[in-house]
Amino acid sequence: MSGLEAPAGYESFLVGRAHVVAQQPLAGAVREALAAASLYEFAARQPGARALAGRGTAWAAALPNGVEVVVRHTAHGGVLATLTGDLYFAPTRAPHELATALRLAHAGVPTPEVVAYAVYPAFGPFARADVATRTLRGADFPDAWRAAGDEVARKSLLAALAGLLRSLRAAGALHPDLNLKNVFITPNGDGPTAFVLDVDRVEFGAAGSAEIATQNLSRLIRSARKWRKRWNLDIDEFTDLAPLAGTLGLGRKETGA
Numbered sequence: 001m002s003g004l005e006a007p008a009g010y011e012s013f014l015v016g017r018a019h020v021v022a023q024q025p026l027a028g029a030v031r032e033a034l035a036a037a038s039l040y041e042f043a044a045r046q047p048g049a050r051a052l053a054g055r056g057t058a059w060a061a062a063l064p065n066g067v068e069v070v071v072r073h074t075a076h077g078g079v080l081a082t083l084t085g086d087l088y089f090a091p092t093r094a095p096h097e098l099a100t101a102l103r104l105a106h107a108g109v110p111t112p113e114v115v116a117y118a119v120y121p122a123f124g125p126f127a128r129a130d131v132a133t134r135t136l137r138g139a140d141f142p143d144a145w146r147a148a149g150d151e152v153a154r155k156s157l158l159a160a161l162a163g164l165l166r167s168l169r170a171a172g173a174l175h176p177d178l179n180l181k182n183v184f185i186t187p188n189g190d191g192p193t194a195f196v197l198d199v200d201r202v203e204f205g206a207a208g209s210a211e212i213a214t215q216n217l218s219r220l221i222r223s224a225r226k227w228r229k230r231w232n233l234d235i236d237e238f239t240d241l242a243p244l245a246g247t248l249g250l251g252r253k254e255t256g257a
Helices: 024-034 039-045 094-106 141-147 151-171 210-231 237-241
Strands: 010-015 018-023 050-052 058-062 068-073 114-121 126-134 183-186 193-196
Touching (some): 024 039, 141 151, 141 183
């Protein structure tokens, strides 16, 4: 596997057999973290590290210089999970995830900042990878919805979600894995902001595409239905999420609600 290209503001280097791309100010801390373990193992071993459930367990911890990150070991979902597990064709999805996160941020889509990734050669054409993103303060959408104290608070969460959907449409970004769990809510003085997570499979089409907006909202509506039925989340896809179609200039029938 050849060296990985580093975008502006990042640098590429080797630590043992690991191929690493990291933000230049954090390169030294990432090198230190990788000196004795993978990024994922380093994060899991830190005092006070917090396990975060998602597609797999991620670890919230601090790099040696104190910068707080969330480190995820990349793995396939769905059918591929049982076939290939955490193995990808080198250089894995990690470079694409960084490029996608940068493109989304440049387009004004809130998404966690990728601070580093490490790719570990396995065998033949295969490799494994860890991705570290800067820690956000807040909660995922289901937890934020449960914690909302009144209707006003819930409406502010829906407004934040609508803002995220509009920004994804403006960027022409289609998220195949969009669901309530990978929308993260951060509080601020002007109201909450919704960040989109797990962007490694995001695809780009025409900016402002109504079809992309419809597909993104439809995925969230299906996710809300699943959360309501399986985990008793007090959310209704018809009265809470389907009306967001209007803020996107879509018809409600198009979303499948």
